[in-house]
Each structure stands twice: as structure tokens, then as C-alpha cells.
Amino acid sequence: MAFTTVFFLFAVMPASVAGYYLIKLLGNRNEKWSDWLSNLFLVLVSLCFYGWARLEGIALLSIYVLGVWMAGKGICYLEKKAKYKRKVCFMTLSILAVTGILIWYKYYNFIAENLSHFFGISLAMSQWIVPLGISFITFTAISYLVDVFRGDAEAGSLLDVFLYLSFFPKVISGPIVQWKDFQRQTVHRRVDETEFLDGLNRIMIGFAKKVILADSFGAVISKIDPYIGVGMDVPTAWLFAFFYMMQIYYDFSGYSDIAIGLAQLFGFHFKENFQFPYRSKSITEFWRRWHISLGTWFRSYIYIPLGGNRKGMKRTLWNLFCVFLLTGIWHGAAWNYILWGVINGVCVLAERCIREKRFYQKIPAIGKWVVTMAIVFFSWQVFYFSDFIRLGVFVKSLFGLSAANAASAVEYTYQHYLTIKLIFLSVVAVLGATTFCMPWAEKVKTFFARTKTGLFIKETGLILLMIVSVIFMINSSYSPFLYFQY
Template identity: 35%
Template sequence: MVFSSLIFCTIFLPLCLLVYYGVPRVIGGGQERKIILSNYILLCFSLIFYAFGGVKYLLLIAAVILINWCAGFLVAQDRHGNGVRKVGLLCAIVCDMGMLFFFKYFNLFIATIENLFFGGELTGAERATGIFSGVGTGALGIDQIVLPVGISFFTFQALSYVIDVYNNKAEIQENLLFFALYIACFPQLIAGPIVHYKDIAGQLTDRAVGSYEFAEGIKRFCFGLSKKVLIANTIATVADKVWQSDISTLDATVAWLGAICYTFQIYFDFSGYSDMAIGLGKMFGFDFKENFDHPYRAESIRDFWRRWHISLSTWFRDYVYIPLGGSRCSMAKTCWNIFVVFLLTGIWHGANWTFFVWGVVYGILLIFERLWFGKILEKNPVKFLNRILIFIVVTLLWVVFRANTIMDAGIFISRMFIGGFKPINLLNELSGMSVIAFICACLFGGFVQAHMSIKAVKGNAFVCLGLLLLSLLFLVNGTYNPFIYYQF
């Protein structure tokens, strides 16, 4: 189940809100008792929500919850010596990363083994193609592992709790069910934002939702839903049509159209989902941090990563980059730390060489900026040129991210530069609705949006109601409704 579905918007969410606020009021009692009851209700609905992605995976998320909750007691400074604490931390890291790597990389590992050692009469080129495409020969007869929904997000979230307790930056959560709610709370369970326990620890035991906060949550949800359904989904039809064609025959015009449409699709798809998550959090009394800040207005690659998927960037900064030494060391070591972080960022996204290359290239670009090019960007008085340059670079790297294989990425990018411009071909790819969505994407993708009073637009109840009704109308009509980050 995703937020941008009719079953969620018209059945699950209204029922959850009714029970969440109605039952504690009927039962009565003090504020503490109401919070406890509300937490248990929200946890039950969160597990039901996750069960839509596969009932059997409830055991997985239960294991993650139990392992990290127990690890929290082992790593606390006031309970054990350094030896026990380090063992507890190591166990948590091994278990969390072990589960994540198993579900994400088992299929790629088997495909690599099959191509290397069980390739039969395959040529060297065919073996290499199989390895880099992640497609095995099937010689071992091992079924592929299905990736559990949201595992990349809730394992990182659970591990951040253990590390923060170990570093004495967060207190132990002694209530197992409260900790389970922190991990499984459905507004941020599937695709984040990745929430640090220390940021919402107080909200688990003491929160209140006034009419203003609840209304703000509804407005934020409506705004995010419209970004996802009206813009991302509409543009996705164009992007996917281009990508599903024979990319080796694309002309440059259509190739650039497909690349730019995907660039806008992934932003409005993911940022819209984050908006909905933040809005839902407000409805239930939680305050989640922002996850996007107009990333396509970035004036450098470094600036882009300050604005894009902020919760993931913050996680790697706090738990990888800074522990490695951050920038408080020699330039060579700093560059190595940057490279490691973005290598891991690429790996985090999935078991495909495209993600690996995507992360490595970003690491190299950031090192390049730090050593030299960043100074040129800073001194350039025409910042608009910086933004155009970064947008082009980001768009090219989204091609790598989107491609099924490295070979496909290379072919697609080559067509963007040597395919020949044939603007007339745009007529075959664009509909009236997609043109409107594309214009809206350009206007609200960051270039113009940051200069507009978006807060006032989101704050207008009539605008939000109109966006909600229009989004639901699109869903009723069976609009194309993919969700990119559902696979992570």
C-alpha cells in the first residue's frame, strides 16, 4: 500500500484517524494513559499497513525491532563496561547490515557466481554482460529473493538508535512497543524520511495535536499527494515510454526529453511522498524533519546533496563521514572519506552496477569540487549558470540511476549527444496533459518555486481541497501510479 492510492486515502487513513482519536477519548483517563493507548493503536495500524507489502515480512521487521531494542541495553554507558558495549554495537551492525545486504545483494551474488563458474558455453563477453547486468544463467536453480518493502529505511533508522545510545546521545527506550512504534510508524516506514530516535524520543511519550497542527498536516499531505499524482505520475508516462522504446535508435531530442522527465519524476515522486509523510506525522502529533530543499536550484554538487534526500545525507554524515574523520584531517583523508560515503550511498540504493557507478561518480565529482572546481563555482557571479550546469550533471547521472544496466546507461547518454536533434518527434511523445505537467514541473521544481510564497499556497485551505479532489479524481480514473523509492 502506498499513500497515493484510493484504499489508503479513502479507507485506511480515515479509519486509522477515527480509531486513533476516538478510542482514547471514549476510554478516558489522564494524558499519559491516552498517549500509551494512542501509541498502541498507531502501532497496530502501522503493522497492518506494512502487512500489505507481505505478511511474512512482519517477522523481519519484528526481528529488527527486537534485535536493536535489546542492543540498546547492551551499549548503554551506565549499564555495561566498554567490552560488552562494543560487542553489543558490533552485533547490531552485523545483524542490521547483514539482513540488508542479504535481501539486497543475494540475487546479484548468485548471478555473479552463475556467470563466473556455471556459464556453460558462454563467451567471455557474454559472462561480463551477465555480471554487469546482474542476470544469472539459472544454473544453480536458486529462486530470487524478493526485497522487503522499506528495509533500507527502517534498518538505518534502527541502527541510528543503537549508535546514538552507544555514544550517549540518546536514552534507552525501555518500552518495547514504544520502540516498535518508532521503527514501524507507517508515515515514515516505507520511504522515510529516516528519523533519528533522539529527534522524536520525547514525542513518543508526550505529544498533543491541536486543530492548527492537524490542519497543517492535512494541507501538507494534500500538497504532497498532488505533487505525486498530478505531476510525477503524469510525467512518468513520458519518461517510461521513452525508456521502454529501443533506446539505441533515440534521437537527441527524445533522449533529453526522457532524461529530463525522469529527473522531474523522481523529484516530485519522492519529495511528494516525503511531504505526505511529514503531513501524516503532524496529524498524529509527530514532527519529522524536512527531506528536500529545492535541490534543482543547487549551485554545486555539494549544495545538491545538502538539498536532496536530506535525511539520508544526514545519516551518512553522522554515522559514517564524521566517525571516519570528516574534514578534520588531511585533504587526502577527507577526499577518501567523501569517496567512501558516496560509494556506500550508491550501494545503499540497490544491487545494480548502475547504483554503484552513480555513487562513485558523485564521490569523484565532490572530490573534484573540493580540490579545485568548487572555488570556480563560488567565484562565478552568474549563479544561474551554476544551476544550469548542476542540473545537467544531475540529469545525466539520473540516466545512470534509471538505466537497467551500465550498457543501457552508456547507450542512452550517447544518444543524448549524437542522436541528432529532431524537435518534431516531441509530438509523438507528449500529450496535452503531459505538457501541462511538464510546465508545472519546471515552475515548481525549484527554479521558480523558491521565489514564490509557497507557504501561502499550501496554507490556503481551498487550494489544498482542490488539489485533493483533483488528485483523487486522477486516482479514480486509474492514472498511472508508480512509486520509484518503493523498490528501496
């Protein structure tokens, strides 16, 4: 089930919020009983949410959660028995098991195809349907096992682990929340009026990002895509690349806003997942601002265990490269994702080597920003095209070098796609991605937060924006969430 559907917005979300607060109200005299019932209610809602697309998904997820919970209990048992080596072995086997499930569902066919192509090894192709959110769920499970192993958090009850792994705001699209951050929020949650309103506001902003901006750009991309390599003028090619750059940001950041806002309605506080990444002046900074929860996960469970930056420059560069290679692999079972990860990794390694050099430090901030955005701009095209032949044709189209750019081959020029509406939305998108964190924007936010007039203006504006979002959502024929496949 997607957030940006009429059924979720007008049925699932209000029913889940109303049911949750009814349970809290009825159990007000017994806090422990209230926590247990409200968590159970959220688990049931989450399982229904997850199983909406495929009913058998409920059974698969339940078995998976049970296995992770038992593995956590096993780690705790070996800890009490002071059998450290066995605990390490058991934890390693548990992580290999959950990782093996991810590889089987998501990467088996990719591996089989490449073994056949490069080595002539023939393997039967899998017909299994990849479970929704398998990558997010796997990383969440690993966080649980490692945090329990390290002693960063206690093992949870079966209900707590069910809630952690299945919680519907984050189960299929993130953000990736670490167990040590989630566990303390499984009890004694309180939501006051201000927090509840902030959660609703975050949801409304997320809806606007997703259905007004991302889906509008996505609809144009879907119209242009069939003409790649067939007939496309140069401005249309650049529009396609620009729209995708904007779409993927507003699509994912919008969904993250909805997830964070939804969680806040139930008393859970998730960390930010995006911090204006298109203002970055280096690829290193970009990855501190883009999909922050994924970067935090890799830092905590891959980079630091590999040694981080504690074992010299060569080892640091190797550790960083491994992280970005795995980042590319995590995004999908295709070579373009791996190449995309390698491109970002090489750029981060190069920046690490030259960041202390005088010539680099003398480069103006605007120059660093332009170079960074150019790298991001072109790397997103690698991310989009799984077919390298189409990618090559498209890159040629950007510079007028493809036969598809011939005037006789072009069926629709950029004027056909660049409507007044798209121009307006593009301006809003660029300003929203680059200027809303500047000092003037912070002053405006302060005004809205501290004065009754400002609060009235803000809430009225957001309600109107939400109404427009609903109109876009109902009228749109394009609404897929890009990160569902990851």
C-alpha cells in the same frame, strides 16, 4: 500498501486518524495511559499497513524489532556494568547483524552473480523476497543502536521501538528519522487545529506532486522506454531524460510530503526531506537539499565517525568518497547505482578541492547552476538504466549518434508524446522545482497564513487540487513509487 490508492485515502487514513483521536479523547484524564494506548494503536495500524502486501511481513518485522530492542537493552546493561569494551563489541556485533540481514536479502544475488562472472565462484541464488523498505528499516535500526550507545537518547520500551521501526508514514519510504529525534515525541504529543490543518495541507500537496506530476511523467516514460535502441528521434530522447528528472523528484518529494503530513496528524514532527534541490549551484549543495534525511544519516553515522574533516584534506576526501560510494550501494544492488554514487562523489570531491580557488569563485551563479543541473540531468540517466548497453545507446540517441535515430526506424516522434497536457505539467513542474522558494513565493505564503481571505483562498485551492489529484489517481494506470525498491 501505497499512500496513493483509493483504499488508503478513503479507508485506512481516516480510520487511523479517527481511532487515534478517539483513544486520545477517552484517555484524556490519564496522560500516561493515553500515550501508551495511542502508541499501541499506531503500532497495530502500522503492522497491518506493512503486512498488507505480504502477511508474513508482519511476523518478520516483529521478530526484527524484538531483536533490535533486545540489542538496545544489552547495550544499556553493559553501560551500567561499566564494561565499555564489551559494550563496543556488542554494539558492533548488533550493527553487523542488522547490516547482514540487509545484505542477505538485498545484495546476496548481486554478490553471487559477480563472484561467478569475475572469479568463476558458483553460489546458489537466493529465492527470498526482499522485504519492503528493508534499507530504510535497517538505517533506522542502526540509528537506534548507535544513539543508545552514544547516550544521545535513552533506550525505548518495546512498544516505543516497535513504533519507531514500524511507524506506517515512514516505514517503507522514509524519511529516515533518527531515534534521538523520535524518542522525545513518543510521549506528551499534542496537536492543535493549526498543526492538524498544516498536516492535511502537506498531504494534499504531496498527493498533487505524486499523482498529477510524477505519475503523468512516469506514464510517458513507460511508453517511450520500449523504443530505446529500436527507434527514437532525438527530441524524444531528451524528453525522456527530462521527464525522468522531473518524475524522480516529484515522486519522492511528494511521498515525503505525504509521510511528513501524516506523521503530523499524529503529533510527530519530521524534518524536511527536500529543499528545492534543482536550484543548487553545486553538487555539494544538491546533496544538502536532496533526500536530506539520508544525507543526515550518513553524516551522523558514517562521515563523522570516519573522522569527518578533522584529519586533513586527504582523509576528508576519502571520507566523502566512502559516503557517496555507500549512498550508491544503498540505492540498489546493481552497478549503475554504484556508478551513480561514484559520479556524485567525484563531483563533490572536485568541488571541495576548488571551492576556495579564485577562478571558481568568479564563476557566475547562473553558470554554476547550469553545470550542476547538467551533471544531475545526465547522472539520473545512469541511475535509470541498469543495463550499461542500453545506457550507451540512449546517450547516443540524445545526440543523434545511434542507429535507432534513423528516420526509417522511428515509429513515434516527439509530437506523439508531447501533448498540451504534458507541456502544461512540464511548465508547472519546472516552476514548482525552481521558483516556489523565491522571495515572492514567501510573501504569498505569508499572505495566505496571516489573513482570513488568504487562508480561505489557500484551503479552497488545495481542496480543488486534491479533487483533481483523486481524479488523476483513479484514472491513472501508472502509480508505482520509485523508492519502494530501495
